[in-house]
Amino acid sequence: xxxxxxxxxxxxxxxxxxxxxxxxxxxxxxxxxxxxxxxxxxxxxxxxxxxxxxxxxxxxxxxxxxxxxxxxxxxxxxxxxxxxxxxxxxxxxxxxxxxxxxxxxxxxxxxxxxxxxxxxxxxxxxxxxxxxxxxxxxxxxxxxxxxxxxxxxxxxxxxxxxxxxxxxxxxxxxxxxxxxxxxxxxxxxxxxxxxxxxxxxxxxxxxxxxxxxxxxxxxxxxxxxxxxxxxxxxxxxxxxxxxxxxxxxxxxxxxxxxxxxxxxxxxxxxxxxxxxxxxxxxxxxxxxxxxxxxxxxxxxxxxxxxxxxxxxxxxxxxxxxxxxxxxxxxxxxxxxxxxxxxxxxxxxxxxx
Amino acid sequence: xxxxxxxxxxxxxxxxxxxxxxxxxxxxxxxxxxxxxxxxxxxxxxxxxxxxxxxxxxxxxxxxxxxxxxxxxxxxxxxxxxxxxxxxxxxxxxxxxxxxxxxxxxxxxxxxxxxxxxxxxxxxxxxxxxxxxxxxxxxxxxxxxxxxxxxxxxxxxxxxxxxxxxxxxxxxxxxxxxxxxxxxxxxxxxxxxxxxxxxxxxxxxxxxxxxxxxxxxxxxxxxxxxxxxxxxxxxxxxxxxxxxxxxxxxxxxxxxxxxxxxxxxxxxxxxxxxxxxxxxxxxxxxxxxxxxxxxxxxxxxxxxxxxxxxxxxxxxxxxxxxxxxxxxxxxxxxxxxxxxxxxxxxxxxxxxxxxxxxxxxxxxxxxxxxxxxxxxxxxxxxxxxxxxxxxxxxxxxxxxxxxxxxxxxxxxxxxxxxxxxxxxxxxxxxxxxxxxxxxxxxxxxxxxxxxxxxxxxxxxxxxxxxxxxxxxxxxxxxxxxxxxxxxxxxxxxxxxxxxxxxxxxxxxxxxxxxxxxxxxxxxxxxxxxxxxxxxxxxxxxxxxxxxxxxxxxxxxxxxxxxxxx
Numbered sequence: 001x002x003x004x005x006x007x008x009x010x011x012x013x014x015x016x017x018x019x020x021x022x023x024x025x026x027x028x029x030x031x032x033x034x035x036x037x038x039x040x041x042x043x044x045x046x047x048x049x050x051x052x053x054x055x056x057x058x059x060x061x062x063x064x065x066x067x068x069x070x071x072x073x074x075x076x077x078x079x080x081x082x083x084x085x086x087x088x089x090x091x092x093x094x095x096x097x098x099x100x101x102x103x104x105x106x107x108x109x110x111x112x113x114x115x116x117x118x119x120x121x122x123x124x125x126x127x128x129x130x131x132x133x134x135x136x137x138x139x140x141x142x143x144x145x146x147x148x149x150x151x152x153x154x155x156x157x158x159x160x161x162x163x164x165x166x167x168x169x170x171x172x173x174x175x176x177x178x179x180x181x182x183x184x185x186x187x188x189x190x191x192x193x194x195x196x197x198x199x200x201x202x203x204x205x206x207x208x209x210x211x212x213x214x215x216x217x218x219x220x221x222x223x224x225x226x227x228x229x230x231x232x233x234x235x236x237x238x239x240x241x242x243x244x245x246x247x248x249x250x251x252x253x254x255x256x257x258x259x260x261x262x263x264x265x266x267x268x269x270x271x272x273x274x275x276x277x278x279x280x281x282x283x284x285x286x287x288x289x290x291x292x293x294x295x296x297x298x299x300x301x302x303x304x305x306x307x308x309x310x311x312x313x314x315x316x317x318x319x320x321x322x323x324x325x326x327x328x329x330x331x332x333x334x335x336x337x338x339x340x341x342x343x344x345x346x347x348x349x350x351x352x
Numbered sequence: 353x354x355x356x357x358x359x360x361x362x363x364x365x366x367x368x369x370x371x372x373x374x375x376x377x378x379x380x381x382x383x384x385x386x387x388x389x390x391x392x393x394x395x396x397x398x399x400x401x402x403x404x405x406x407x408x409x410x411x412x413x414x415x416x417x418x419x420x421x422x423x424x425x426x427x428x429x430x431x432x433x434x435x436x437x438x439x440x441x442x443x444x445x446x447x448x449x450x451x452x453x454x455x456x457x458x459x460x461x462x463x464x465x466x467x468x469x470x471x472x473x474x475x476x477x478x479x480x481x482x483x484x485x486x487x488x489x490x491x492x493x494x495x496x497x498x499x500x501x502x503x504x505x506x507x508x509x510x511x512x513x514x515x516x517x518x519x520x521x522x523x524x525x526x527x528x529x530x531x532x533x534x535x536x537x538x539x540x541x542x543x544x545x546x547x548x549x550x551x552x553x554x555x556x557x558x559x560x561x562x563x564x565x566x567x568x569x570x571x572x573x574x575x576x577x578x579x580x581x582x583x584x585x586x587x588x589x590x591x592x593x594x595x596x597x598x599x600x601x602x603x604x605x606x607x608x609x610x611x612x613x614x615x616x617x618x619x620x621x622x623x624x625x626x627x628x629x630x631x632x633x634x635x636x637x638x639x640x641x642x643x644x645x646x647x648x649x650x651x652x653x654x655x656x657x658x659x660x661x662x663x664x665x666x667x668x669x670x671x672x673x674x675x676x677x678x679x680x681x682x683x684x685x686x687x688x689x690x691x692x693x694x695x696x697x698x699x700x701x702x703x704x705x706x707x708x709x710x711x712x713x714x715x716x717x718x719x720x721x722x723x724x725x726x727x728x729x730x731x732x733x734x735x736x737x738x739x740x741x742x743x744x745x746x747x748x749x750x751x752x753x754x755x756x757x758x759x760x761x762x763x764x765x766x767x768x769x770x771x772x773x774x775x776x777x778x779x780x781x782x783x784x785x786x787x788x789x790x791x792x793x794x795x796x797x798x799x800x801x802x803x804x805x806x807x808x809x810x811x812x813x814x815x816x817x818x819x820x821x822x823x824x825x826x827x828x829x830x831x832x833x834x835x836x837x838x839x840x841x842x843x844x845x846x847x848x849x850x851x852x853x854x855x856x857x858x859x860x861x862x863x864x865x866x867x868x869x870x871x872x873x874x875x876x877x878x879x880x881x882x883x884x885x886x887x888x889x890x891x892x893x894x895x896x897x898x899x900x901x902x903x904x905x906x907x908x909x910x911x912x913x914x915x916x917x
Contacts, residue, residue, distance in 0.1 A: 076763070076764075095750070096750070096752065099754060099755070099758045100736070100754060100755075100756075100758035100759040100761075101758040101759070101761040101762075144738075144748040144749070144752075144754055146736070146759065146775075146776075146779070147772070173775050174771065174772055174775060175769070175771045175772070176762060176769055176771075176772055
């Protein structure tokens with residue numbers, strides 16, 4: 001492996017320059033040389049020529065490439081920051097160039113499906129846990145890299161880009177991944193916590209998007225803070241039960257990646273998931289909303305996957321189930337809300 | 353005969369016994385034991401953060417537990433000076449802590465020397481007493497004795513005692529990746545990990561290793577087996593080192609791990625029963641004891657650290673399953689299992705292998721009646737569970753050659769990270785379990801036991817496991833035709849799994865279903881006083897012993913076959 005030539009400076013790799021990818025690349029660039037991967041040649045040229053990516057300002061320590069092999073050779077540590085819909089494909093593109101010495105940290109809050117050839121969510125309808133992959137599981141399945149971690153927490157890209165104080169969690173089974181991530185990312189304005197329950201942290205980040213859509217819907221209906229408090233609290237309970245069923249620990253949901261992110265997203269008009277809910281409540285159709293969003297709202301796909309998972313799990317998740325009916329079965333939001341208000345939630349806390 | 357196995361004559365891979373790593377190790381035994389003792393001392397010091405107070409506490413804990421063991425659970429094999437040694441440790445500890453006028457550094461020095469005396473004692477106790485001459489003798493006794501018995505039983509007539517028509521290899525079929533195993537054993541170091549159902553496994557595997565022309569493997573055998581003189585002799589001559597399950601103190605465990613790691617680094621092929629103990633439930637091990645497994649990973653990393661990057665420093669993990677129709681200890685094993693999981697009855701080890709007489713009786717039964725055994729050798733893997741090619745290079749899932757060293761690299765260098773290696777050990781454990789399931793060979797007896805139990809369970813849907821097992825035997829009856837249909841259903845599924853490479857079957861499963869059932873019923877648990885499956889006059893299926901049936905049924909759990917019911 002001539003790439004391990006110590007005379008050449010090592011870069012930190014960032015794959016994907018969406019708003020979150022760009023924000024993380026900038027934070028990394030404060031301490032290290034960064035190489036970002038963008039698929040389109042014009043984006044690569046834009047970054048290399050004018051240090052900006054589709055309008056987002058990038059540090060001068062950042063160079064770009066559209067060659068996966070070059071990234072894998074130049075970097076020992078790679079951050080995958082691509083939406084879940086394209087995640088599997090991107091990982092497959094990189095897989096032939098990845099080796100067991102690579103450390104991979106991803107920041108994608110979504111799920112993938114692990115179905116047989118020819119099957120889709122429409123044809124199978126019900127899915128089991130083994131048919132769902134978190135992003136770290138995608139990496140482990142597709143590549144030979146094992147030292148994998150994830151990045152999650154209340155990290156709204158706009159605020160990060162403005163340099164406001166924030167914190168994040170790096171979760172990995174491997175202490176060295178957590179330590180490496182901390183040393184690369186930590187700064188006066190960015191605190192980095194560690195957690196060994198990677199599945200729990202990933203799932204927390206994923207599930208909070210569902211609640212964020214619901215929160216946007218409440219805001220769109222013009223409801224106040226009481227309703228939001230109710231939603232966040234019941235949403236958390238739902239996240240805990242679902243998280244448990246999907247293999248995460250309760251503790252992680254209570255942490256920065258769970259509650260922390262949930263509160264931030266449910267209050268933020270910047271959040272894409274929140275906007276989806278908000279606009280739905282204002283009477284727009286899902287198709288119309290999706291048509292004019294330039295980045296993906298992960299929550300929509302998550303609702304579909306979790307709905308299919310609920311068919312096999314011995315579990316009720318009323319917020320997710322009703323949100324599914326609102327999104328895909330034309331249930332009116334007001335009706336869904338009525339349903340939730342009548343739902344027999346007798347016990348406040350039944351998970352500790 | 354419908355079963356065709358290639359009876360292969362394997363030449364020894366190292367013709368001269370002087371080249372056997374285990375012989376080299378025996379020659380340097382004294383230095384090796386000393387090295388193990390010293391390295392264990394270092395490890396323990398590191399674990400106690402070089403803090404005299406923590407070290408003192410560990411020493412006291414060890415002393416306390418050892419005193420307790422000597423008092424409550426003495427064994428024949430324990431050395432006579434056990435009591436006096438630990439009394440000596442006690443008085444040294446008292447002396448160090450009470451005598452005034454010592455500074456901290458001096459005290460620490462003295463604690464260290466007590467520690468070293470303990471690790472030295474443990475290392476000496478663990479180390480094997482391998483003697484090449486004994487090995488050869490034992491091997492020929494086993495082979496000769498077994499084949500005499502075999503021929504006497506199968507070929508009638510007086511002269512048959514001297515006939516060589518049948519050999520042990522007719523009785524015990526070895527299948528799978530034997531050539532790869534032989535080849536890799538000449539190039540790198542092999543760690544064999546078999547499933548463990550019976551105390552016979554140790555001897556059986558020892559025999560398999562010698563039939564395959566491999567030099568003896570070293571392996572950790574339970575010290576309790578050395579209580580029985582006949583076993584002690586066999587074990588010592590097969591290169592066994594001793595594992596004392598009574599000793600669970602830090603010092604002992606670290607010494608044991610160091611011994612295993614150093615022996616692997618020395619180039620000794622090793623054998624671990626990764627389940628740690630015999631499978632009580634009859635299931636294929638699903639949770640492995642990872643302690644010794646971690647030493648394979650440590651040894652591999654240490655080899656890379658020492659610059660041994662070529663195949664000579666590579667460690668190969670080879671899973672092996674041993675498949676029986678009959679497990680002698682089944683009744684007591686399943687009783688243990690049920691009393692542990694059910695937590696109802698007092699748990700006491702009741703070992704069928706308690707004396708030499710019983711063992712000999714079993715061996716005679718075994719060889720005079722038919723009970724075939726098959727040993728399947730799985731594909732070799734590196735210590736991360738990647739398959740390896742003919743040259744021992746690791747391959748990733750897509751068949752690309754990768755370097756195992758890369759797993760231990762951080763910042764371009766091989767680094768020591770215990771937490772990382774702990775995770776790697778978990779991964780390796782999972783991979784071994786996966787491979788066990790893939791190479792497991794289904795016998796007709798496994799099939800009928802599985803189906804019978806599942807059908808009885810289905811008839812009594814409302815009962816939980818423990819009530820089900822307490823069901824009066826005379827109330828159990830399955831109509832033969834239903835049973836046959838059930839067997840066909842499960843066999844079809846097994847064949848489907850087999851086509852995906854997820855399980856393996858014995859050739860006799862291609863027979864006609866009536867024949868499979870007939871033979872399966874004959875074979876399952878054939879020497880037990882109470883038979884797991886019986887057939888009444890109408891041909892309907894019943895059982896004499898539900899717990900035993902459960903035990904043999906468990907062999908096929910873990911494949912999702914239960915869902916067919």
